Amino acid sequence: MRRAFAFVVAAGLAGAAGFIFATQKSEIAPVGEIKDYGRKVVSQGETLAALGSCAYCHTREGGRPFAGGRAIETPFGTLFSSNITPHKENGIGQWSLAAFARAMREGVSRSGAYLYPAFPYDHFSRVNDEDIEALYAYFLQGVAPQADKTPANAMAFPFNVRQGLAVWNALFLKPDLPKAGPERDAEWTRGAYLAEGLGHCGACHSPRNALGAIDAKRAYAGAFVNGWYAPALDASSPAPIPWTKTALVNYLMDGWDKHHGLAAGSMGPVSSNLRDQKEDDMFALAAYVVSLAGPAKSPQAQAEAEKTAMARVDKTEWDAARDASAPGAPVDPGQRLFQTRCAECHKKGGKPAPLALNSALNLPDPTNAVRATFEGVKPPQGALDRSMPAFRNQITDADMIAVMKFMRARFTEREPWAQLEEVVRRESQRK
Amino acid sequence: MKLTLNVNGATHEVDVEAETPLLWVLRDTIGLTGTKYGCGIAECGACMIHLDGQPTKACNLNAAAAAGKKIVTIEGLSKDRSHPIQKAWIEHTVPQCGYCQSGQIMSAAALLQKNPKPTDRQIDEAMAGNICRCGTYLQIREAIHAAAKIGA
Amino acid sequence: MTNVDLSRRSFVTSALAAGGGLMLGFHVPVAQAANLVMGDASKAPAEGPEINAWLTIDPKGVVTVRTPHTEMGQGGMTSVAQLIAEELNVPWKDVRAVLADANRHVNRGQEYKDMSTGSSNLVRNRHPHIMQAGASARERLREAAALKWGVPRAQVKAEQGMLSAGSNKGTYGEFASAAASVKLAEEPKIKAYGDWWLLGKDAPRMDVAVKVDGSAIYPIDVRVPGMVYAAVKACPVPGGKVKSFDASAAKERPGVVAVIELKQSKDKLANSDLRSAVAVVADSFYRAKTALDLVKIEWDFGPGASMSFAAMDKQAVDLMGKEAKHVEEVRGDPRPLLAADGKAIKSEFMRPYEAHAPMCPPSAVAHVAKDRVDVWSFTQDVSALLRLTANQAGRDTKDVFVHATYQGGAFGLGNAVDLPRQAVELSKQVGKPVKVIWTREEDTAQARSRPPVWAHFEASLDEKGLPKAMLSRAVAEPNVPAYADRGIANIPYAIPHYRYERHVAASHMPVGPNRAPGSNSNGFLMEQFIDEMALAGGWDPLEWRIKMTEGNERWQRVLLKMKEVAGFTTKLPKGQGMGVAVVESHGSTVGVCATVEVSRRGSLSIEKIVVVSNTGYVINPRAAHEQVKGCVAWELSHVLHGGLDIREGRVNNVNFNNYKMLRLPDMPKVESHFAMSEDKWWGGFGETAGPPTPPAVANAIFAATGKRVRSTPILKHDLSWA
Numbered sequence A: 001m002r003r004a005f006a007f008v009v010a011a012g013l014a015g016a017a018g019f020i021f022a023t024q025k026s027e028i029a030p031v032g033e034i035k036d037y038g039r040k041v042v043s044q045g046e047t048l049a050a051l052g053s054c055a056y057c058h059t060r061e062g063g064r065p066f067a068g069g070r071a072i073e074t075p076f077g078t079l080f081s082s083n084i085t086p087h088k089e090n091g092i093g094q095w096s097l098a099a100f101a102r103a104m105r106e107g108v109s110r111s112g113a114y115l116y117p118a119f120p121y122d123h124f125s126r127v128n129d130e131d132i133e134a135l136y137a138y139f140l141q142g143v144a145p146q147a148d149k150t151p152a153n154a155m156a157f158p159f160n161v162r163q164g165l166a167v168w169n170a171l172f173l174k175p176d177l178p179k180a181g182p183e184r185d186a187e188w189t190r191g192a193y194l195a196e197g198l199g200h201c202g203a204c205h206s207p208r209n210a211l212g213a214i215d216a217k218r219a220y221a222g223a224f225v226n227g228w229y230a231p232a233l234d235a236s237s238p239a240p241i242p243w244t245k246t247a248l249v250n251y252l253m254d255g256w257d258k259h260h261g262l263a264a265g266s267m268g269p270v271s272s273n274l275r276d277q278k279e280d281d282m283f284a285l286a287a288y289v290v291s292l293a294g295p296a297k298s299p300q301a302q303a304e305a306e307k308t309a310m311a312r313v314d315k316t317e318w319d320a321a322r323d324a325s326a327p328g329a330p331v332d333p334g335q336r337l338f339q340t341r342c343a344e345c346h347k348k349g350g351k352p353a354p355l356a357l358n359s360a361l362n363l364p365d366p367t368n369a370v371r372a373t374f375e376g377v378k379p380p381q382g383a384l385d386r387s388m389p390a391f392r393n394q395i396t397d398a399d400m401i402a403v404m405k406f407m408r409a410r411f412t413e414r415e416p417w418a419q420l421e422e423v424v425r426r427e428s429q430r431k
Numbered sequence B: 001m002k003l004t005l006n007v008n009g010a011t012h013e014v015d016v017e018a019e020t021p022l023l024w025v026l027r028d029t030i031g032l033t034g035t036k037y038g039c040g041i042a043e044c045g046a047c048m049i050h051l052d053g054q055p056t057k058a059c060n061l062n063a064a065a066a067a068g069k070k071i072v073t074i075e076g077l078s079k080d081r082s083h084p085i086q087k088a089w090i091e092h093t094v095p096q097c098g099y100c101q102s103g104q105i106m107s108a109a110a111l112l113q114k115n116p117k118p119t120d121r122q123i124d125e126a127m128a129g130n131i132c133r134c135g136t137y138l139q140i141r142e143a144i145h146a147a148a149k150i151g152a
Numbered sequence C: 001m002t003n004v005d006l007s008r009r010s011f012v013t014s015a016l017a018a019g020g021g022l023m024l025g026f027h028v029p030v031a032q033a034a035n036l037v038m039g040d041a042s043k044a045p046a047e048g049p050e051i052n053a054w055l056t057i058d059p060k061g062v063v064t065v066r067t068p069h070t071e072m073g074q075g076g077m078t079s080v081a082q083l084i085a086e087e088l089n090v091p092w093k094d095v096r097a098v099l100a101d102a103n104r105h106v107n108r109g110q111e112y113k114d115m116s117t118g119s120s121n122l123v124r125n126r127h128p129h130i131m132q133a134g135a136s137a138r139e140r141l142r143e144a145a146a147l148k149w150g151v152p153r154a155q156v157k158a159e160q161g162m163l164s165a166g167s168n169k170g171t172y173g174e175f176a177s178a179a180a181s182v183k184l185a186e187e188p189k190i191k192a193y194g195d196w197w198l199l200g201k202d203a204p205r206m207d208v209a210v211k212v213d214g215s216a217i218y219p220i221d222v223r224v225p226g227m228v229y230a231a232v233k234a235c236p237v238p239g240g241k242v243k244s245f246d247a248s249a250a251k252e253r254p255g256v257v258a259v260i261e262l263k264q265s266k267d268k269l270a271n272s273d274l275r276s277a278v279a280v281v282a283d284s285f286y287r288a289k290t291a292l293d294l295v296k297i298e299w300d301f302g303p304g305a306s307m308s309f310a311a312m313d314k315q316a317v318d319l320m321g322k323e324a325k326h327v328e329e330v331r332g333d334p335r336p337l338l339a340a341d342g343k344a345i346k347s348e349f350m351r352p353y354e355a356h357a358p359m360c361p362p363s364a365v366a367h368v369a370k371d372r373v374d375v376w377s378f379t380q381d382v383s384a385l386l387r388l389t390a391n392q393a394g395r396d397t398k399d400v401f402v403h404a405t406y407q408g409g410a411f412g413l414g415n416a417v418d419l420p421r422q423a424v425e426l427s428k429q430v431g432k433p434v435k436v437i438w439t440r441e442e443d444t445a446q447a448r449s450r451p452p453v454w455a456h457f458e459a460s461l462d463e464k465g466l467p468k469a470m471l472s473r474a475v476a477e478p479n480v481p482a483y484a485d486r487g488i489a490n491i492p493y494a495i496p497h498y499r500y501e502r503h504v505a506a507s508h509m510p511v512g513p514n515r516a517p518g519s520n521s522n523g524f525l526m527e528q529f530i531d532e533m534a535l536a537g538g539w540d541p542l543e544w545r546i547k548m549t550e551g552n553e554r555w556q557r558v559l560l561k562m563k564e565v566a567g568f569t570t571k572l573p574k575g576q577g578m579g580v581a582v583v584e585s586h587g588s589t590v591g592v593c594a595t596v597e598v599s600r601r602g603s604l605s606i607e608k609i610v611v612v613s614n615t616g617y618v619i620n621p622r623a624a625h626e627q628v629k630g631c632v633a634w635e636l637s638h639v640l641h642g643g644l645d646i647r648e649g650r651v652n653n654v655n656f657n658n659y660k661m662l663r664l665p666d667m668p669k670v671e672s673h674f675a676m677s678e679d680k681w682w683g684g685f686g687e688t689a690g691p692p693t694p695p696a697v698a699n700a701i702f703a704a705t706g707k708r709v710r711s712t713p714i715l716k717h718d719l720s721w722a
């Protein structure tokens, strides 16, 4: 249904010749000499590039930084990120500031071609001139040129007709920022700028509509991106203890918070990138993101929520003395597995955050929990001594299903996962 | 349970409980004591080996799960201490008590394999799983940079 | 040189015999034995005539030095060889080292004088007799050449392995046999500082090569034909005993040879007496360990079971408010002045128990055979190990053979465990060689930890803002209370009225030396209070220390050098801070300047540690700098993460998941400087840079945040400042 609708809209519009003409964008001339921006501006740009996690998409696994080539799966086909090093032929070495700014804000390349919104220019349109220029300085003068050619995209028709994106832009490109309200102070406003702009948090944490644009009504309601579920940040957040500003800053900068555990999946690299941001900026970002879940909780309400969750932790945490099954007694196979394979670390007083507080176990979909267990968790920069080994080769699908069922039932108060078996089978095949 | 393990290019038939951690099979059954026991719970990295080229903590891996894979231990890294990491380790006199160093070296060698010119930050990331009580961390960092130069 | 007879020994032809390893060729696989050998690129030691108990020289001139001290990571082996090579005057590339034979030492009149390793004693206190051994050998070589060439000894030069007089020339190797039978009328004097050619130079450590390819043998690696393995569990509450146990499930496990109760040997246990425990012996360690988990042991935990650290802390806090009986009236009497001063500064600090947790879990192999006993073990003193083994096996020391291994760290724990007794006893009972391995959990639970300490300080300032009266009152634990005195009873600061008192709080936890004992914890207390006094008096903390130690040459050197190199300042923006601290221990005075950053939400990063050491002399600068860095890392582990969690009488954080260690990403930059007095006193290097590190960091945190960290681990405190 979704695809069919997109086809009609895009093909219909792209078909009109007049439309094509009207939306034609011109090439911007190659730049000549670029002024020397100096170390300070270049390093500002580097920090901004980290905030935008540019390197994550624009570097393929094992590739050189910013040389592009990472495959990005979209419902419409596979895209490959481009080489954004200052290489003259294959990178952006010939781009002027104006061309760079147009790409960032309008999603149009120097040649005039439209870019796909997998590149989140719908967010970057909100980045101010100063920051755009610092980013430009960094990419042109702080990054080593690489000759890697960007592979051709594999997009299905009609999505391979880039002109259709003009419509998309007309519909979804809204470079305004959320309005500051009465109790929304300067910190919040700064946070909104960072999160809605370069930080592009919503790009992962929001469901998308049939055309792949953020579903404005359900912004931050959680979504699947690159095979991981980015949890909701709005009122439907699965976190058993509501996020506070400090907890979120811990999580973003250190990759870990005692009430929320470790940043995993695609969030791991994001958190690594945020490690060197200014702490004030991260507090601002946190102020904004926390506000997405509704008005701030009173300290008493927060304490109450913590108390309830911790009572649950106390009740459910694995305590060898209490839980080790008596010999001979019938035991749930999931529990037995947990005891032998998981409890060594995930036990009372152990190093990982208590499982009752674990977001992955509390999510509506088991993908994150299953993937983390199969693939292990490689810790982000700020939490380097925290990790989880990969169980892919060590555990059968049936064992995985049993242990996941057990954990969901024991550590959360949520419904059993309906899609568990399907997800386990899918994820055990993933290369 | 009978298992066939491929360690440092040689084939070993062993008969152990399937869940025996590879660490103890290497040390006690096969007799390769270069891989060390430090904690048994995947915290210290003393038992680091390469499993199909991946740095892996052998205390946390069932022997059965390693069957059919290529296992490399410190003894198999080079015949004559000629691996760039080993050369750099000697040059920079990294070891003190030396007990953690098999694991440190295996982690570092795996890092260079993937990333011939690691930055400090990449070194942090690759080496965070290895504890050294003697505190040779700064020498380790220097030696990895030096090894990157030797290797290049 | 009264105790060591350096006259000619019987002609032992093999250095290896003394090394201990190959004496038992049938026991030790050759590959393992060869690896006990250190030296240039770990080449094999050379066989050759023994000049004296300390060294042999082979015909090619390769000198094999026998090191009586355990190598546990601080480079003692290299130091001994260097001290000998200095006097002997041989090229460093021709020097090898092996571990000396304890049997020979114990049964032949202590010819190495002392085989223990610890307290940073090796170089600082033993260099005279070690150098003497080298000098004596050199003189014998000269004498042998003099006799052959018919010239007076004074005309024979001995340099870089060559003997010469006029046109006569020969190598040490050629004259080694002859030298071995020379008797000297008078022993030579050792060289003075300034005459050195090798000491004071960067000699690369000798034990490096075997530690990069997995071939270095630690006790846990020893494999002996027919050997079985044992896992042991002693009562988790120190002082408790086995009441009963049910081993039926364990006995059914594959490979299990025996389940044995080890009976406590004495009513009141000393360091290495056998404790009450249960052991499972099996054909592999993993099988022994998993079977041990199935033994149901009922313990009589004893009176310790009700103890918790929290309760001990409460008791200590209470005691700190009361005058104590143990008193040292260092100078004058501060009490009237303090009582009269309404604005006296008062402050209290605490540091908890810490474990050694050497990377190599303690392990020992023993083989009690009909006519001899062989043992390989975690130890810092092979001769003590030998006696203890003889005692446990009920044999004569002549029949006990201790074999050399490296030690995977020891840090003071190396003499304070009953592990070798367990191995000997189990081997005696099962009639086979037995290897005992303590799991990491057992090691931490049974450790003879670093004791905790509390201190209460009071001071009264004069009109210049300098203290005129000060009282320090420490609270120690009962086993080694004197550790609490170090650096608190004796302070270098010239305060006109100074008094020290000490209380003892009850505890059943065993304690022992742990890298820079006493000083390691006490510095954190004292040097923070020093900062409090300085700041209260309006002084710059570094200037205060310089002023208050005027005329104390050792401290002045360190402090003035610090001022020169560290860039210490109190004027950094909020969130950044520098702190200094100086601690004297093990004969050395060492200062640290720390630079930290603390973020708004309280996340701490230690940017840089500058260390200035005054150890009198340094014989191997490179090795010394490496020790400095290691000591800094060691103390940072404890001060940031450590603290044993003792509840119900036992240690609850027994592995690295909850007894956390510093890791590479958190290791700060360390800059190491020397400010040596070179004045005939020698200090240690293997532990002395540790103690001043924690207080320097804590002082820096105060500068950054305004928060005074009064106890460790630091990371348990909320350091947020905005």
Ligand code: FES
Pocket: B036, B037, B038, B039, B040, B041, B042, B043, B044, B045, B046, B047, B048, B057, B058, B059, B060
């Ligand atoms: S022994 Fe495997 S990580 Fe410590």
Ligand code: FES
Pocket: B095, B096, B097, B098, B099, B100, B101, B131, B132, B133, B134, B135, B136, C073, C359, C408, C409
């Ligand atoms: S060298 Fe001793 S633990 Fe690393």
